[in-house]
Amino acid sequence: MDPQGLYYYGVVDSIPGANQFTVDALAGGGDSAFADALQPYRVFVMHDAGNAGAAPQGQQQTITAYVSATGTFTTDAFSPSAIGVGDTVLIMHPSIATPGYDMDGVYINSTIGVAGTEWPVGTPGIPVSNITDALAIATARKLSSLYFLNAATYTLPDGIYMLRLSGGARFGSAATIALNGKDITNCVFSGLRVSGIAAGADYATFIDCYIQNNAQIYGEFYGCVFAANMIALGDDNFYNCTFGEQAYAYGTTLNQNGKNNLIFNCNGRLILANLDYGVTYIYGESLNCTIDNTNDNGEIYIWGGVKITNQETGAGLLFSDFTDKPKPEVAVNITATNAGETNFLNLATAGFHYTIDDLVLKCADPGANTVYVKVYRLVNGVLTAINVSAASPNGFEITTSNYTYNFTLMDLYGITHLAGDNLKITVRASAGGPYTVTGSYAYRSA
Numbered sequence: 001m002d003p004q005g006l007y008y009y010g011v012v013d014s015i016p017g018a019n020q021f022t023v024d025a026l027a028g029g030g031d032s033a034f035a036d037a038l039q040p041y042r043v044f045v046m047h048d049a050g051n052a053g054a055a056p057q058g059q060q061q062t063i064t065a066y067v068s069a070t071g072t073f074t075t076d077a078f079s080p081s082a083i084g085v086g087d088t089v090l091i092m093h094p095s096i097a098t099p100g101y102d103m104d105g106v107y108i109n110s111t112i113g114v115a116g117t118e119w120p121v122g123t124p125g126i127p128v129s130n131i132t133d134a135l136a137i138a139t140a141r142k143l144s145s146l147y148f149l150n151a152a153t154y155t156l157p158d159g160i161y162m163l164r165l166s167g168g169a170r171f172g173s174a175a176t177i178a179l180n181g182k183d184i185t186n187c188v189f190s191g192l193r194v195s196g197i198a199a200g201a202d203y204a205t206f207i208d209c210y211i212q213n214n215a216q217i218y219g220e221f222y223g224c225v226f227a228a229n230m231i232a233l234g235d236d237n238f239y240n241c242t243f244g245e246q247a248y249a250y251g252t253t254l255n256q257n258g259k260n261n262l263i264f265n266c267n268g269r270l271i272l273a274n275l276d277y278g279v280t281y282i283y284g285e286s287l288n289c290t291i292d293n294t295n296d297n298g299e300i301y302i303w304g305g306v307k308i309t310n311q312e313t314g315a316g317l318l319f320s321d322f323t324d325k326p327k328p329e330v331a332v333n334i335t336a337t338n339a340g341e342t343n344f345l346n347l348a349t350a351g352f353h354y355t356i357d358d359l360v361l362k363c364a365d366p367g368a369n370t371v372y373v374k375v376y377r378l379v380n381g382v383l384t385a386i387n388v389s390a391a392s393p394n395g396f397e398i399t400t401s402n403y404t405y406n407f408t409l410m411d412l413y414g415i416t417h418l419a420g421d422n423l424k425i426t427v428r429a430s431a432g433g434p435y436t437v438t439g440s441y442a443y444r445s446a
Contacts, residue, residue: 013085019082025071027069029068035063041093043091043092045089056078059120062118073091106146115128131146135159148192155180157180160184161183162187179197191207194211198216198218203234204219206219211225211226217232220236228252232255238263239264256276256278258276263284268288269288270287272295275298276298278299291308302321321352344437356443359418360408369429369432371427373398377418378421
């Protein structure tokens with residue numbers, strides 16, 4: 001035997017039994033020389049005897065026994081073909097026998113992969129067929145990434161912790177990861193479809209993933225696309241995401257379950273539900289947002305390019321809209337009585353500046369009476385009626401001679417827009433009534 005340090009080279013001389021071969025030149029050195037129980041050597045087939053590149057050329061297996069006197073090696077089985085006489089083999093110490101797991105990870109393909117945990121299974125050329133073996137390979141070799149190569153569904157086993165799971169794309173060929181209620185604390189998912197319920201006391205991170213319907217996840221999301229329903233399990237953050245993928249054109253419902261959420265530069269159609277004492281911050285880009293009436297006792301703050309299509313604030317909800325975009329048109333249907341002024345609109349939330357962009361007001365026939373319309377805004381900090389004068393001390397007058405018209409801000413005060421920190425328009429009947437007053441208005445706030 002001629003030791004070369006970490007590796008030994010030879011040609012197979014005979015096949016004494018199943019999964020065995022001899023290399024006469026490597027005889028000697030003691031029976032534990034290559035078959036150490038803790039650090040067994042491995043045999044790699046460099047060339048097949050016929051120089052045709054046939055199996056098991058390019059394969060590697062663990063040496064399980066060695067007979068020093070005869071140079072007989074016993075190994076794990078090669079497949080589909082065993083070692084033959086004349087094959088050239090390289091005997092390697094385990095410290096140099098395990099390269100080939102590219103990019104610090106294990107490759108998985110349930111269609112063309114093979115089961116097992118021995119090298120080269122799990123490499124790009126020979127991917128492993130299942131996630132359980134892939135996890136075993138990653139654990140044994142201290143690898144941190146799993147790469148999913150085909151559009152199949154993989155159900156997570158236990159032990160997925162602090163790993164990076166990557167696929168090819170969010171749609172089409174991307175693998176689907178079924179979370180299966182497993183702990184995914186500190187994992188990173190990239191380019192995958194994700195479904196099911198997760199567990200874990202801390203964040204997972206999702207990058208360019210497609211989050212399928214009814215997923216329940218705690219994490220941070222970057223550039224992800226969401227289907228119809230997402231249930232928050234913790235304080236989630238969303239960056240540059242799209243809500244309401246095409247198949248769910250009516251939008252994504254984010255069931256917040258009392259959690260805190262940051263939604264930054266996202267787009268699509270988002271429905272906020274079940275805030276329940278949580279706090280949500282939305283910095284919009286091109287986001288269409290609906291706030292339903294299940295959001296009780298929480299706080300919602302909105303900035304930027306967000307269009308509020310419906311706002312049904314539940315009891316106890318603090319809603320603060322800092323966007324500078326027109327709000328949905330507000331329909332009005334009230335009555336003017338002679339008992340006092342009735343608000344047609346009243347924009348008075350502290351900390352906001354309002355601009356009324358459009359207004360239409362229509363009154364029923366008051367007959368012999370008059371319906372007065374007053375326009376209020378702050379003047380030197382005092383809410384003041386600004387469309388009254390000596391000639392019209394009660395404001396704009398609607399009578400039986402003009403009630404058929406639809407009145408605008410230009411009619412009421414001679415302007416097309418009205419701006420201020422507190423804006424109010426009221427109606428009151430001089431006598432009789434009540435008289436129906438209908439219309440609508442649109443405004444912005446900042």
